[in-house]
Amino acid sequence: MKTKEFLSEFKSSVLVTILCRDDEDYNTLKPAFNKYGYGFMVPNQNAVFIDGELKLNKHILKWIEAHEIAHFILGHGKANVEDEIDADRLAYHMLYGKGYVEAAQLVKDKFKERHGIEFK
Numbered sequence: 439m440k441t442k443e444f445l446s447e448f449k450s451s452v453l454v455t456i457l458c459r460d461d462e463d464y465n466t467l468k469p470a471f472n473k474y475g476y477g478f479m480v481p482n483q484n485a486v487f488i489d490g491e492l493k494l495n496k497h498i499l500k501w502i503e504a505h506e507i508a509h510f511i512l513g514h515g516k517a518n519v520e521d522e523i524d525a526d527r528l529a530y531h532m533l534y535g536k537g538y539v540e541a542a543q544l545v546k547d548k549f550k551e552r553h554g555i556e557f558k
Contacts, residue, residue, distance in 0.1 A: 441490065448507040448532050451484050456499065458490040474517070479506040481515065497541040504529035504541070523553050530557070 441461040446452045457464050467487055470478055476498075477488035486506040488499060508528035514521045526545055533542035549557035 454486045456488045456490040477502040500541040
């Protein structure tokens with residue numbers, strides 16, 4: 439997979455970059471992936487970066503995009519437990535609303551594993 443960039447369909451002012459090892463910026467951002475997981479948002483740059491080296495399927499990639507965009511919409515800065523829960527809840531609704539039923543179901547199926555509580 440080569441690095442891909444596109445404007446998010448969930449928030450068109452945000453540029454999503456799925457970054458792969460062949461990209462010159464990958465090694466610079468790898469420590470952030472190690473710290474934050476599969477992806478992270480940069481609020482002051484309206485940017486989301488997703489680790490493209492993890493070979494994630496299209497449903498998981500869409501979930502990550504929606505989750506990070508939810509942080510923008512909710513006005514989150516530094517992530518905390520409640521922010522992560524709220525971002526997954528909003529991501530579920532955004533995914534389902536756009537017809538990404540399989541990605542939305544993943545959010546619901548993994549919610550308790552990720553957050554220790556049932557999805558509501």
